[in-house]
Amino acid sequence: MSGTVTWGVLSTAKIGLEKVIPAMMRGEVAQVAAIASRDLNTARTAADQLGIAKAYGSYEELLADPDIDAIYNPLPNHLHVPWTLKALQAGKHVLCEKPIGMTADEAKALIAARDASGKRVAEAFMVRYHPQWLRAREIVGSGQLGEVRAIQTVFSYYNVDPNNVRNKPDIGGGGLLDIGCYAVATARYIFGGEPEKVVGLIENDPTFGTDRLASGIAAFSEGRRLTFTCSTQLVSYQRVQILGTKGRLEVEIPFNAPPGYGCSLTLDTGADHKGSGITRETVAECDQYTLQGDAFSRMILGDEPQEFGLEDAISNMRVLDALTRSAHSGHWEKP
Template sequence: MKKTINWGVLGAAAIATGRTMPALNEAPSATLLALASRDGAKGRAAAEALGVPRVYASYDELLADPDIDAVYVPLPNQLHLEWSVRALEAGKHVLCEKPLCLTAAQVTQLCAVRDRSGLHIEEGFSFRNHPQWAKLDDLLASNAIGPVRAVHATLAKQFLDPADVRNNPAAGGGALYDLGSYAISACNLIFKRQPTRVVAALEHDPAFGIDRLSSALLDYGDRHAAFTVATQAGPSSWGSHQQLSVLGATGWLRLDFPYAHGRPSACRIELGDATSVGSFPTETFTFEPVNQYTLQVERFSRLLLGHQEASWPIEDALGTLRTIEALFESGRSGAWQVLPRP
């Protein structure tokens, strides 16, 4: 019986070499077998530093390797669809960085390829693997704060490098695609569905052309969510500013580091119940530093090996992209946009 999943990585992007590839080396159920890079020197250097035994000069060469079981796709956003499709068609399972695609239509196309191939594909939101999200689910399921009424989210960081793909509109740059996808995904995880309609205010960088300050109101019918994401606000350090709060009928929850942990960090969930005053919590749940990327590839690998593990269908990405598209249209029109039914 197979004990580990052999992984290949398409491209030596910073998130791959700095986070996911080290995680693949740490995860007991994963074996980092191959790296493909169109930049030969960069690929060889990354492979040597990370102990990768096989290095390919093209992505197609890696996909043709019969020993590769799963492929990680950290390529620029506009290449996610193409290489996820190629990997599935080559018989490989796929973990693709977020956002999975640039449009909802692309996600629909990817769902069809997945169904045809019978293989597994997920969007690489590492935050979903953090134990604080399992605890959040438990608290909501136990009615700790009553029925959820609203969610508020904020993410911000200084992305000022003109060469950063986040500042390239053609590559899916901007606050909504990069940071907004976290906020929308989190809201949909909490509400277990996509919103029915949305409205947005977007402010664009005059030089880059990307949305650099985006605020949105999401209407879930009997529940609401609001978020602000910004690529030229907050800190310029290794981690973005992040907050998430959940307002319930009888209390509230607040997460101080809910999304991407660029470095494993301690974090907490604060709970306020019917007896709390102001923003002072009644109870606090603390979490020691964990590597979300290692948890992600270990869970994914164990799932492929036949173990009972959580997984998130890429239909979740369909709801996220429908929301992003509607928010861009709302920003242009200034009007509410109704989302298509799932």
């Protein structure tokens, strides 16, 4: 099947305006035709800035537009499930920003709505479409690293703005849902499986009440481990180390890969500590949001299978839930 998919965007969220929408508009099969806000003037301003044809003053009006095939949902976390449900009920496909919901139990409600509508739903983990992650998974699968047994991930930024959604606990703020989800998703992606148990340690901001520093261990089968730390109040930094019995692979900018920049993968045979066994590989320049928009659009058109669907998103959410339970119980928890 050929053609294009016509998209509408729920809200004028910053990630949409600055990153996702412009990237999708450069795609081959994704056409962004409408944007909605709770304020019509806000929607019109955004539409004019981005060159989007239609602006709506309510989300309901956008969902009622018969010309819209798919919805991109970048609303705050507590609105992911409610508005994805409404979009499905309106007969639209949905690409929802991560995390898919506040909890796995909440997100399960999407399964029946998806099945009833016959539409596709996916969580917007754009990193899975970046060639550096495709290449990383290829290297792991090739055996170059030997038996891959450990992944170490760090992801942090510094944000103490009380008005920022990431610092509001009642709407799903905090580091674990915002960026810890990447550590879990990419480990599941590389290991090709689900963790059997997890343990988490979380420190909350005394003013905001959100988790500002979270660390966790996820134990996969065959002795494999993910260890990670994420924080909303540390220096901006991100790195992933994938360690095997014969080599180490480092993903240098794993999550916020800059568009149009050739990201590097570092392969180290461990010959010595001076780095004589290190080689670097640069992957093709791209915008991972463009690739994500086109990939999901091609799934809608029937040109590509959907590798990561709603069930995958809920599985990721179960791990995050278990990490939170563990932080309270002080024990290992099963997802």
